[in-house]
Each structure stands twice: as C-alpha cells, then as structure tokens.
Amino acid sequence: MLDYIIIGQGLAGSLLSHFLLKKGKKIAFVDNNHKEASSAIAAGIINPITGRNFVKSWRTDELQPFAFSTYDEISALLGVQIFYSINVAVLFRDIETSNNWLGRLSDPALEGYIAKEFDLNAYQKTFGNSVVSGAEFEQSGRCDIPTFILKWKDYLKEKGIDYLQEEFDYNQLQISSNDVSYKTLNAKSVIFCEGHAAEKNPFFSQLHFSPAKGEILLVKIQNYPFKNKMAKDGIFIVHLKDDIYWVGSSYNRDFEHSKPSKEACNDLINELTAMLNMPFELMDHLAAIRPTIRDRKPYLGVHPLYNNIFIFNGLGAKGSSLGPYFASHFANYLNGECVLDKEVNISRIKQKTN
Ligand SMILES: Cc1cc2nc3c(=O)[nH]c(=O)nc-3n(C[C@H](O)[C@H](O)[C@H](O)COP(=O)(O)OP(=O)(O)OC[C@H]3O[C@@H](n4cnc5c(N)ncnc54)[C@H](O)[C@@H]3O)c2cc1C
Incomplete structure (x- = not known):
C-alpha cells in the first residue's frame, strides 16, 4: 500500500x-x-525586504536560508539548476520614497540584506533620469518554478x-x-x-x-545590461534566458476568468514602457491564479x-x-x-x- x-x-x-x-x-x-x-x-522571486516601509517578510530569517538550501539540494537531484542567487534592485522615482528608505538604513534588522553599492548612473541610463535613487537587496534570488x-x-x-x-x-x-x-x-x-x-x-x-489573478509578459530586450539583477519599479524585470525577460505581474482579486486579458496586457506594456528606456518586443502574455489566503x-x-x-x-x-x-x-x-x-x-x- x-x-x-x-x-x-x-x-x-x-x-x-x-x-x-x-x-x-x-x-x-x-x-x-x-x-x-x-x-x-511564476518568476519565483524571493525578495526578503518588501513593502513601502521596507520591512523583512514574515519569518524571512528562517524561511530564506531553508529555501536556498532546499533548491540547491533539488537542483543536485535533478541535475538542473532551479535556483539563482540574484540581487533585487528597487528603483525610486520620488524623493519621499527615497527619504523613507534612507530612514530605514540604520535598522539593524536589515543588516546583511542591503548591498553596499547602488550605481545610480548605470540605472539612470537604462531606466531614465527620473530614477532619483534606489536600493539593492542581497539574500534574494529566484526559483525557476x-x-x-x-x-x-x-x-x-x-x-x-x-x-x-x-x-x-x-x-x-x-x-x-x-x-x-x-x-x-x-x-x-x-x-x-x-x-x-x-x-x-x-x-x-x-x-x-x-485567489488573486496574476498576468505577466515575456518580452525580448536586446543588450539589456541588468541580466544579473531583478529590477523592480512597481513591476519586475527578470532575466529568463538569452534576450528573454519575465515582466510582471498584475495582482487582481476581482476577476471573471483565468485567461489572459487585453486590459492587463496593455497595463503591463504601459508600465514597462514607462520603466524602461529601451525598446522591447512582446513575445507572450500569460495568466494564472495565485492560491492566496x-x-x-x-x-x-x-x-x-x-x-x-x-x-x-x-x-x-x-x-x-x-x-x-x-x-x-x-x-x-x-x-x-x-x-x-x-x-x-x-x-x-x-x-x-x-
Ligand atoms: C503571475 C504570477 C507571478 C508569481 N510570481 C511569484 C514570485 O515571483 N515568487 C513567488 O514566490 N511566487 C510567485 N507566484 C506565486 C506562486 O506561483 C505560488 O505561490 C505557487 O506556485 C503555488 O503553488 P501550488 O502548487 O500551491 O499551486 P499551483 O501551481 O496552482 O499547482 C496546483 C497543481 O494542482 C493541479 N490541480 C489542481 N486541481 C486539480 C484537479 N482537480 N485534478 C488534477 N490536478 C489538479 C494543477 O494543475 C497544478 O499542477 C506567482 C504567481 C503568479 C500567478
């Protein structure tokens, strides 16, 4: 049995x-x-510091290391890499958020999570001069679910x-x-x-x-310089392979069906256009429902x-x-x-x- x-x-x-x-x-x-x-x-992003107030996610200190070691263990079993350790780069376009972040820098709870450098010039080249500052978080990554x-x-x-x-x-x-x-x-x-x-x-x-419906885009961006970061500006841009990137996602509790919707697609295209100072090509548009409580x-x-x-x-x-x-x-x-x-x-x- x-x-x-x-x-x-x-x-x-x-x-x-x-x-x-x-x-x-x-x-x-x-x-x-x-x-x-x-x-x-899902992009499978693991992002330890979240929200407007930049606080640690629930039980991050115990969940995160356990997740990383589990995915490494499974990668070894499968002979396929399913986990990527990559920093999250959050872009700020207003002074209030930037100041809010500066006020959080001295919180000892965030020690070990903040990357030392944030190269504003480099980010402005790709995301525009309206980026006023930003933060980069370590101990983050992505499980290729x-x-x-x-x-x-x-x-x-x-x-x-x-x-x-x-x-x-x-x-x-x-x-x-x-x-x-x-x-x-x-x-x-x-x-x-x-x-x-x-x-x-x-x-x-x-x-x-x-349940919360989520929609994402798969886009092609040539010569995007942040393949090794997960850039966040409301939505995320995450490198998948070659010149293909995952862009998302929408979060909608009020939905009628689980299929991709034209409205969410347009919203994501508009958000990406506003975020990125580079051309992109839409490759696919997908939707699914998160089992949210x-x-x-x-x-x-x-x-x-x-x-x-x-x-x-x-x-x-x-x-x-x-x-x-x-x-x-x-x-x-x-x-x-x-x-x-x-x-x-x-x-x-x-x-x-x-
Ligand atoms: C757009 C989007 C982006 C996301 N991004 C992230 C992210 O960046 N980071 C993150 O941590 N999480 C993310 N998530 C959430 C993540 O996808 C979920 O937390 C997780 O994948 C849920 O897994 P699950 O196995 O519970 O559910 P599911 O992935 O839905 O799996 C359920 C399985 O059960 C099967 N099933 C259901 N009913 C039946 C049935 N009656 N008979 C047979 N089979 C059945 C389904 O086919 C499916 O294979 C995202 C989700 C969405 C939608």
Whole structure:
C-alpha cells in the first residue's frame, strides 16, 4: 500500500513529495497536466525586504536560508539548476520614497540584506533620469518554478512513481478509517495540493481562499545590461534566458476568468514602457491564479472528520520562499515528528466568511 496520494503537482505538491521521499514514503500523484497552475508562470522571486516601509517578510530569517538550501539540494537531484542567487534592485522615482528608505538604513534588522553599492548612473541610463535613487537587496534570488515542476515530473516517473495525468474526480475517492482508494491507487492517506482549484474541493469547503489573478509578459530586450539583477519599479524585470525577460505581474482579486486579458496586457506594456528606456518586443502574455489566503499564511492541516485527508496549500504570492520550509514542516508532522505550527494550521479558520 502507498503512504500518500498527492493531488496536484505544482510547487506545493512537488516540494512536499521531495520531503516525503526523503523519509522513504511511498507516494503517487494525480495532476491534470498543470492546467492553470500558478507554478507554471511564476518568476519565483524571493525578495526578503518588501513593502513601502521596507520591512523583512514574515519569518524571512528562517524561511530564506531553508529555501536556498532546499533548491540547491533539488537542483543536485535533478541535475538542473532551479535556483539563482540574484540581487533585487528597487528603483525610486520620488524623493519621499527615497527619504523613507534612507530612514530605514540604520535598522539593524536589515543588516546583511542591503548591498553596499547602488550605481545610480548605470540605472539612470537604462531606466531614465527620473530614477532619483534606489536600493539593492542581497539574500534574494529566484526559483525557476516552471522548470522545477516539469523536471520533477520526469524525475518522479523515472523513479517509477505512479502518476495519473488527469482531472481528479472527488466522487471516486473512497475513504475508510484505515486507507483511501482512488481508481487503481490505494494509500493510507490523501494530500490535496491543488493551488487555487482547492476552492472547489468539497472536503475543505470550510476554508476561505482569496485567489488573486496574476498576468505577466515575456518580452525580448536586446543588450539589456541588468541580466544579473531583478529590477523592480512597481513591476519586475527578470532575466529568463538569452534576450528573454519575465515582466510582471498584475495582482487582481476581482476577476471573471483565468485567461489572459487585453486590459492587463496593455497595463503591463504601459508600465514597462514607462520603466524602461529601451525598446522591447512582446513575445507572450500569460495568466494564472495565485492560491492566496486572507491572512497570507499557508494552509496546512487535516480534515476535521477524516484523519487521513490532508491539505497543503495557500502559498499565495510567495510560494518560492514559503514552500520549502512549510513542505518540510508538513512532512515532519505527517511522520509524527512534530505538531503543526499554529500560525499555518487550518484549525485557525473558525468558519468561512465572505
Ligand atoms: C503571475 C504570477 C507571478 C508569481 N510570481 C511569484 C514570485 O515571483 N515568487 C513567488 O514566490 N511566487 C510567485 N507566484 C506565486 C506562486 O506561483 C505560488 O505561490 C505557487 O506556485 C503555488 O503553488 P501550488 O502548487 O500551491 O499551486 P499551483 O501551481 O496552482 O499547482 C496546483 C497543481 O494542482 C493541479 N490541480 C489542481 N486541481 C486539480 C484537479 N482537480 N485534478 C488534477 N490536478 C489538479 C494543477 O494543475 C497544478 O499542477 C506567482 C504567481 C503568479 C500567478
């Protein structure tokens, strides 16, 4: 008998499977070929200092190093680089933000995160003279999530792990106190890692999701001089390969469908035109939905009635930094090695509110 059937092989399911396999667990996957997977279009940026007030992201000091070492470990397993250590360069175009930043420089909590130099002249050449100053952050980077999930799928198949590429049919899940069965698969437990699609999961209908649609552009920029930085000016420009860059992203809680929209495309083109003093060519425009939770903390836990139905979700807009640590924590919990961290346990959700 298998230990776990995992539903969904996006970032959450892939990371969780990594830690379960390390514990020698027998697993199987059901995934609908990454249909609408947010992981398939994310840049995977890990940016430790965020917001108008330049504060450290939630639990950065423990999440970040763990994420970096996990991605290095997975890169070695796959024989493919999935993590890039790259600084984030934030551009300021108004004096107020610039002063705000200067006021934060002496905060000891930011020590080790701020790069020594910000070459204003160089940035002005590429982004225009309206850039008045900026900041560059270290201990940041990027997980190439799309490559990770595709290569991980091959890796699972090479290891002989059962992988049903299909839409999961909730009606066919048979649950008893000792095991769960789904079609040909029989396991002790099932773990749902369906990203935003979990909104339709009847087993966890008590949970509230606040999904946020995100749209991005893939553009070609020739002779762009900041391939080795992730430049941020409202939107990010991130180098992918050759002269191709990821530009994004939009963040929209009020959406009617998951497809790319003309409006968001135009907005992103306008933002990029305003940001960049160089010509670019639009190559593609993609959209997906982030599995976002109102309190911005992941959803980890067990079904209130069935002790063999679990959920690992809610990685929101920060899956690449939150994912590794909480996947490892969840694998430890499933293996009886710890209790669930209260801040991420779904038991914190008392009732669904709209
Ligand atoms: C535009 C955009 C930009 C982003 N940028 C960043 C970033 O820079 N940094 C960062 O950290 N995060 C970023 N994110 C967020 C990141 O994508 C998510 O945190 C993370 O990828 C979520 O992973 P997941 O596995 O929970 O969900 P998903 O990636 O959505 O994966 C769910 C998987 O389950 C499968 N599935 C769902 N339902 C079923 C079913 N019924 N049957 C079978 N299979 C099913 C799906 O096909 C998919 O493969 C971004 C997201 C978007 C949309």
